[in-house]
Amino acid sequence: MKTGYLIDMDGVIYRENHLIPGAVEFVETLLQTGTPFLFVTNNSAPTPEDLTVRLRHLGIRSLGPRHFYTSALNTADFLSEVHPGCTVLVIGEGGLLAALHERRIANDVIQPDYVVVGEGAVAMEKLAKAHECLERGARLLATNPDNWCPVGPDKTRPGAGATAAFLEASSGRRAYYLGKPNGYMFHRARQKLVEQARAQLDQVVMIGDTMETDIRGAVESGIPSYLVLTGSTTLEALRDYVYQPTRVLRSVADLTEELRTGVPSDRLDSPAFGQRAGSASRHGHRHQTDIFSLEKPRPRPAMTK
Numbered sequence: 001m002k003t004g005y006l007i008d009m010d011g012v013i014y015r016e017n018h019l020i021p022g023a024v025e026f027v028e029t030l031l032q033t034g035t036p037f038l039f040v041t042n043n044s045a046p047t048p049e050d051l052t053v054r055l056r057h058l059g060i061r062s063l064g065p066r067h068f069y070t071s072a073l074n075t076a077d078f079l080s081e082v083h084p085g086c087t088v089l090v091i092g093e094g095g096l097l098a099a100l101h102e103r104r105i106a107n108d109v110i111q112p113d114y115v116v117v118g119e120g121a122v123a124m125e126k127l128a129k130a131h132e133c134l135e136r137g138a139r140l141l142a143t144n145p146d147n148w149c150p151v152g153p154d155k156t157r158p159g160a161g162a163t164a165a166f167l168e169a170s171s172g173r174r175a176y177y178l179g180k181p182n183g184y185m186f187h188r189a190r191q192k193l194v195e196q197a198r199a200q201l202d203q204v205v206m207i208g209d210t211m212e213t214d215i216r217g218a219v220e221s222g223i224p225s226y227l228v229l230t231g232s233t234t235l236e237a238l239r240d241y242v243y244q245p246t247r248v249l250r251s252v253a254d255l256t257e258e259l260r261t262g263v264p265s266d267r268l269d270s271p272a273f274g275q276r277a278g279s280a281s282r283h284g285h286r287h288q289t290d291i292f293s294l295e296k297p298r299p300r301p302a303m304t305k
Contacts, residue, residue: 004036004193004201006186009051010043011209011231012252016151019058020230022253027060029259036197037067040189040206042144042179042213044072044118044160045093066196069189071143071160071179072099072118077188078178079105079141083113089133091126091163092118096143111136117164117175118143127166134171140164144179145213150232180208181217190223207252209233211241219243228252 007013013023030037039051046054048065055063072092076099079086087108090097096118100107115130115138134140146159164175179185190204205224208214209231218225227245229235230252238244249255258265 002036002197002199002201003203003205004038004197005030006038006040006189006193006204006206007252008180008206008208008210008214008231009039009041010150012207012228013039013055013060014058015231017058019060020251022251022256024059026252026256026259027063029256031062033259035259036193036201038189038193038196039068040070040180040185041068042071042146043149044070044075044096044099044143044179045120046070047095047098048073050095069192070095070099071185072096074185074188075116075118075141075143075178076100076103076105078184079103079114079116086113088112088114088116089130089138090116090118091120091122091130092116092143092160093120109133112138114139114141115167116141116143117167118160119149122163127163127170130167131170134167134173140167140171140173140175142175142177142179145177145181146179180213181220183217183221186217186221186223190221205246207255211238211243211245215241215245216243218245226255 012020013027014020041051048068048070051068052063052065072095075096079088079100080103087106088100089109089112090100090107096116100116109129112133115133117140142160142164144159145161147161147165148156149159151157161177164177167173168175186206193204194201203224205226206214206218207226207228209228211227211233215225215227224246226247226249227233228249228251230250235248238248254265
């Protein structure tokens with residue numbers, strides 16, 4: 001079978017500024033065997049060129065911009081498809097601005113069709129401007145649902161989902177969240193992977209470390225999913241989820257020999273099905289995924305209690 005891989009980055013290939021053991025050999029094997037693959041990230045801040053340079057500094061070379069698909073690119077694809085010629089007010093960094101510019105989606109600070117929220121620091125003045133645009137009828141779109149993202153063993157940063165939630169609360173408008181686990185992200189990433197492979201793929205597999213985005217999106221898109229335990233999900237935590245990964249791996253290193261030989265390793269099934277232990281996790285939802293089904297605008301919270 002010809003298999004292609006969609007691969008998350010943070011928690012799968014690296015953590016902070018350190019490569020996960022076995023990641024270099026895994027990527028080199030993908031390249032040597034001609035296995036189609038695409039790195040898929042919810043981070044809208046970097047461009048594919050930025051990610052190419054970052055991995056080169058970490059020790060993974062021979063990659064180019066074509067190997068990366070970000071939520072910023074996904075957002076630009078989405079707007080180009082559903083609303084050609086639209087205008088946007090952007091809250092985000094270079095990767096999002098570059099992706100929209102490449103698709104000829106113009107910036108509009110007066111009467112935009114959309115307020116688009118991505119990663120990055122944001123001043124209150126920009127939030128106030130976005131709030132005004134939403135009150136005048138702009139629609140609210142977020143590149144991804146991440147409320148927070150890990151940047152170290154005990155440190156996190158605010159994500160696009162948190163900024164979008166701020167604007168939801170102030171304006172009463174509902175945001176639409178792109179990126180993983182939204183099926184549009186998986187659809188476009190799979191399409192891009194097939195185009196690059198220049199051949200029909202028998203199977204596309206998602207490799208990730210996060211149940212709420214990587215694994216949930218794969219399950220809902222009908223593709224196999226491999227969970228690695230080098231990121232944000234522990235083996236004990238799997239019992240908390242209705243959906244389960246197809247396989248659970250210690251790391252991407254478990255796949256290297258399988259790619260070289262074509263012989264499946266013995267780590268085929270999730271060992272989580274027999275687990276009954278409890279799990280400890282950070283309080284609060286990490287992602288804004290549980291409100292996708294709520295289509296009506298919610299009432300604006302009272303100004304005072």
